[in-house]
Amino acid sequence: MKRFDGKVVFITGASSGIGEALAIEFSARGATVAVGARREDRLSKLCERIVAGNGKALAVACDVTVDGDVEKAVERIKETFGGIDIVVANAGFGVVGRVDRLKLDDYRRQFETNIFGVLRTIQATAAEVKARKGSFALMGSVAAYVSSPGASPYQMSKAAVRSLGDALWGEMARDGVSVTTIQPGYVESEIRKLDNQGVLRPTAKDPIPRWLMMPADVAARKMVNAIGCRRREVVITGHGKVAVLIARHFPCLLAFALRRGAGTARTSKARKD
Numbered sequence: 018m019k020r021f022d023g024k025v026v027f028i029t030g031a032s033s034g035i036g037e038a039l040a041i042e043f044s045a046r047g048a049t050v051a052v053g054a055r056r057e058d059r060l061s062k063l064c065e066r067i068v069a070g071n072g073k074a075l076a077v078a079c080d081v082t083v084d085g086d087v088e089k090a091v092e093r094i095k096e097t098f099g100g101i102d103i104v105v106a107n108a109g110f111g112v113v114g115r116v117d118r119l120k121l122d123d124y125r126r127q128f129e130t131n132i133f134g135v136l137r138t139i140q141a142t143a144a145e146v147k148a149r150k151g152s153f154a155l156m157g158s159v160a161a162y163v164s165s166p167g168a169s170p171y172q173m174s175k176a177a178v179r180s181l182g183d184a185l186w187g188e189m190a191r192d193g194v195s196v197t198t199i200q201p202g203y204v205e206s207e208i209r210k211l212d213n214q215g216v217l218r219p220t221a222k223d224p225i226p227r228w229l230m231m232p233a234d235v236a237a238r239k240m241v242n243a244i245g246c247r248r249r250e251v252v253i254t255g256h257g258k259v260a261v262l263i264a265r266h267f268p269c270l271l272a273f274a275l276r277r278g279a280g281t282a283r284t285s286k287a288r289k290d
């Protein structure tokens with residue numbers, strides 16, 4: 018199992034779900050972690066947990082939709098730990114609903130976090146990562162390959178992240194920087210309990226059955242392995258791999274399945290469109 022002793026890892030969206038699990042996994046493998054998100058109380062608790070396990074952690078409050086916020090976080094990380102080796106652009110959420118019922122602003126809100134938030138994170142950290150010949154990891158989704166009815170804003174945003182990851186991989190290669198685009202299927206987290214404004218509805222029921230979801234710690238282990246091996250792309254979860262395989266090689270089969278209503282799960286969840 019690859020170790021990350023002496024490496025500094027910055028993870029956005031680390032106050033819950035996949036980002037939180039990634040912070041714990043990187044720390045368990047010797048990395049120093051800087052965790053970013055808007056909910057500072059959650060970040061502080063995560064840092065306390067990591068420090069209690071003899072790890073090193075720093076909470077940096079930042080909103081990836083606000084110009085300059087990630088830059089401020091990066092300055093704090095540099096002051097505290099001297100630089101950054103690995104950046105995981107993970108912050109994101111999902112806007113769902115039919116195209117003819119959504120407003121343009123719903124799409125703008127989605128892209129501001131899931132696309133421009135990733136871009137802000139990359140641009141604010143590129144100099145640091147290049148200086149250390151480090152790594153970027155971009156959190157995509159199987160949704161980048163499978164566009165089911167009723168979730169176009171989210172799927173469009175993840176398709177953009179996939180393209181961005183491919184381009185960045187080529188651009189950064191000559192600087193000795195690896196770029197891993199991570200495409201998860203269903204993973205346990207809070208994402209399906211957020212409404213279209215990105216507000217957590219704690220009592221909302223996750224529409225995905227538990228048996229289909231990969232625990233976040235298991236997913237994080239696989240993701241960290243892929244980043245450590247400097248892989249270009251990794252698909253996480255068995256059902257995710259099957260979905261991507263079908264999308265790549267049997268698109269007609271996928272289209273048939275989607276028309277039969279396989280894509281209704283996300284829109285049927287208890288949230289306002």
Ligand SMILES: NC(=O)c1ccc[n+]([C@@H]2O[C@H](COP(=O)([O-])OP(=O)(O)OC[C@H]3O[C@@H](n4cnc5c(N)ncnc54)[C@H](OP(=O)(O)O)[C@@H]3O)[C@@H](O)[C@H]2O)c1
Nearest residue numbers: 030032033034035055056080081108109203204206207208
């Ligand atoms: N779970 C899945 O099934 C799944 C599948 C495929 C892809 N993904 C992707 O995995 C990533 C993490 O999601 P998750 O499933 O772990 O969901 P989650 O539990 O809801 O976590 C999302 C994280 O993003 C942060 N975030 C959201 N908006 C932000 C903003 N404007 N600025 C900074 N941080 C922000 C949240 O923190 P604050 O609210 O505290 O800011 C939270 O820490 C997302 O990019 C998601 O699209 C998830």
